[in-house]
Amino acid sequence: MSTLSRGSSCVSNGQVGNFSIEEIYKATEKFSPANKIGEGGFGTVYKGRLRDGSLVAIKRTKKNKFDKRLSLEFKNEILTLSMIEHLNLVRLLGFVEHGDEQIIVVEYVSNGTLREHLDGTRGNGLEIAERLEIAIDIAHAVTYLHMYTEHPIIHRDIKASNILITEKLRAKVADFGFARLAANDPDASHISTQIKGTVGYLDPDYLRTNQLTEKSDVYSFGVLLVELMTGRQPIESKRPMSERVTIRWAIQKLKEGDAVIAMDPRLKRSPASNMALEKVLKLAQTCLAPLRKSRPSMKECGEELWEIRKDFRERFVAPSPSPIFYHSSTFPESDAKQNQDISFIIEDGEKYKFMSA
Template structure:
């Protein structure tokens, strides 16, 4: 019985087939069988051409239909879908314009790929929500533009970030697309939620979750609330650690925020933290062998990783450095750079770390914090963690997950130490909400047990 031809015999060219010696094959093939082989090949080639023709017709009809639908709404805005994130300076490379998109929940099933669902409100709706961008609804100003408070048709309170027309340039356009791409991929209770975005004529708008209790810097300055006590500052540090752990570990690919600072940490009415402003965010390389991203330096003076500044190599550990600066800011109450202070105190992290190394960390403690054995212990241990985060070489810095676990241990020790003191209530400010701890066992994203296991929100 003759053997059927092995599929490795079918070569890509006739010349290669002719040069193949039959003695190298498992069995001899007759001319008749070779003829059958060519017949089978010709049959499949013909079938492939027919199938390709059918797909071409279907694709043409689909595109034609899509163009017809696009023309109906072209008077307002254009649509956008994400495909690339390889810009050399600020991150994503999104190749088309955008129309307002919205989410029905904290993300979508397509968030991993950066795809945005179909929009359900317009530029006119945003104008109405903000009172036509009235001064009374203005809540902030930044490098991106002006931020307004608004209320959507469904009653949701939102923050509307609107680009200044006189600053509409390529850099801002990339920052706008960068923020959308990052926000479309995240879903966590300690990160602001994206409601939608749009490009309308010469305007760029991002609609995000409204957090109405100011930012961390305002609370540290006493502009908001009654001043944050040590327990609240520790909770905020843990919230930020959870947010960054999520970005670095639980998104695909990982996201590097690149602009962690006190003014980008929004505070809720319950004094919880939400990380905002993803304009400088970068998606880490998907190549598992890659150790860093070579990119233009972005960030805020005083918070930027010096190794990143020197080498232009960005990693998740650059966020860890910024987090270390933030920890020092939380414990001292000072800005990272205090130009009006004596020379030795102008760079806050240097002054604070010097005080810690000399055993005089209490000197660096924010004078607005109440002193007690429990609060002093927290300041010392948090500054020691900050010292690790601020290591000059990134390999020496802990991961954000490690930081979260250390902070959980500090809080556990703090609660034990504070509960044994009659003044435990003084570790919270007057505006700290009354929360039932039993209902918040998983509130911070980590199970409170011996292992401090991280839980993604």
């Protein structure tokens, strides 16, 4: 694992981004409120423009040098981001520690969060085909974290507001402040002294036992799948009592044979979209199994989503003029063949799989 040095910065491909605090101040116009694009428990995110004209996102921690939790999350996010390189994961460009300033510089993703798109405050509304693509992107990213990094990584905070959307409506997973390394033994688990995550997405098995595994991310992903299909947030306190916990309400409708009632009303109804909705909710139901051993892996989630997308295309578009290829980023192997690349390739008519580049 990397170590941090004050006043320096690094990226996962070994290149060094030398950001001075003066450059950060200039890029953000001294952290002008006009450049503020987000805020959370970690601190505030600003849009910045570097000397070469490129746009970046600059995360500034809350100014409390005595808050050990924030300092730990700052270092944790840097160390996690420095180990990963994937098309569907936000890329680290550098970091700065200067006095009581702790700053992370990452790639700028210009089209807001998935939550904003589902709320209708961004874009023109996501069609079901676009939602399936986003779900697959997220599955690719988390599969990479779990299986294809040198040390498996558990994100611990998979949620719609941590999914950034590009102008081409592709997804990038962000915010690694809560992430931690998984045990090398896939059957092993971490005992956590402090529960981390977001209410509504937290794995009940993790809450009950304090044991953290990759299946905790799978549970959160199940909540996210329900969000994608319903458009609702995980907890909606203004709804009738039976609808306040979205996953309970949606899965109950699925069990009753009325899954279409749970569909986001902004989505167009059709036999193809109704079928996709039902299949995604069934996948979500397996992800939300109370016991982690009953949940699929993230790779299995990706495989199932690809099949759902394939069936949707065949029903919705006929005939397709040519096979459609999906290429995500290159995956480093997790075994001794570290120098060979693996490409995540999806091709209509073939099994969803990892193939040698």
